Amino acid sequence: MSNHKPSAPVWLFDLDNTLHDASHAIFPAISANMNTYIARVLHDGVNEVTQERIDAARLGYWKRYGATLLGMMRHHGVDAPHFLRETHDLKDLRAMMRSEAGLGRLLRRLPGRKILLTNAPLDYSSHVMRHLGINRHFAHHIAIEQMHVHRQLRPKPSKLMLARLLRRHGVAARDCVLVEDTLANLKSAKQLGLGTVWVTQYLRRGERSTLAMARPRRLIRPNYVDVKVKSVRQLPRQLHRLR
Incomplete structure (x- = not known):
């Protein structure tokens, strides 16, 4: 023993x-950046990219894979470094922190x-x-x-x-x-x-x-x-x- x-x-x-x-200001800002990024990826020039579709991707992939990024990579061929750089581009991080x-x-x-x-x-x-x-x-x-x-x-x-x-x-x-x-x-x-x-x-x-x-x-x-x-x-x- x-x-x-x-x-x-x-x-x-x-x-x-x-x-x-992070929920105070950082996560809302990252979510907004993700929404912009996801809308750009989903846009095909034909079908409207609704907020419902964006939320389904952002939250759905997070729940399914543990990270929205994994779903974006697997289902949309997104480049991980580019996604991370764009979505975490926060202009005044120190002011957002609590x-x-x-x-x-x-x-x-x-x-x-x-x-x-x-x-x-x-x-x-x-x-x-x-x-x-x-x-x-x-x-x-x-x-x-x-x-x-x-x-x-x-x-x-x-x-x-x-x-x-x-x-x-x-x-x-x-x-x-x-x-x-x-x-x-x-x-x-x-x-x-x-x-x-x-x-x-x-x-x-x-x-x-x-x-x-x-x-x-x-x-x-x-x-x-x-x-x-x-x-x-x-x-x-x-x-x-x-x-």
């Missing part, structure tokens, strides 16, 4: 709506190595991290461009990608914790044996009502979530529940 007991976990942190409030104070102190207090794991592109996520002032607390920064498996783009919630990441960094799933706002990503991580933390404070009303079902005042914790926190600042107090 194994007596394995790690001294500290390896943390995989999501970025948007986990470490900062976040809690003390993130750096939190990350410094939290024992263990930290890795940023985001489905956002590298250029955008690097700027966000710099504005948050937390770059130095992360050993690695893994953005969507680095999420290829067998030459195929496999962003979260891909278990293939997660398993490869663990092998590459020499860490066992049981020693790793994913901190996320997106339940689908947490579910696939738990299926691999990772610890899971669900961050809820930046979920907007529409997301909340869908998740809470019959009890809209309370977000129900699914069985694949080990710890539910409003803010990542609550993590140090929850360490005992992740062992």
Whole structure:
């Protein structure tokens, strides 16, 4: 029987709506950019490109593949770098950002190595991290461009990608914790044996009502979530529940 007991976990942190409030202004701006991009791709010069068709593509592909980009690539032959560059072209990112104070102190207090794991592109996520002032607390920064498996783009919630990441960094799933706002990503991580933390404070009303079902005042914790926190600042107090 194994007596394995790690001294500290390896943390995989999501970025948007986990470490900062992307729903405030950033996500609406990215969605607007995506709408423009998708409308351009769908336009055939004959049929009207309605908002309904645009929404069906943007949201439908996100729900089906975990990222709108994958659907645009698979069904419309879109070039990934071009899509990411165009949709994440935000003129005044710093002014759009909202976040809690003390993130750096939190990350410094939290024992263990930290890795940023985001489905956002590298250029955008690097700027966000710099504005948050937390770059130095992360050993690695893994953005969507680095999420290829067998030459195929496999962003979260891909278990293939997660398993490869663990092998590459020499860490066992049981020693790793994913901190996320997106339940689908947490579910696939738990299926691999990772610890899971669900961050809820930046979920907007529409997301909340869908998740809470019959009890809209309370977000129900699914069985694949080990710890539910409003803010990542609550993590140090929850360490005992992740062992």
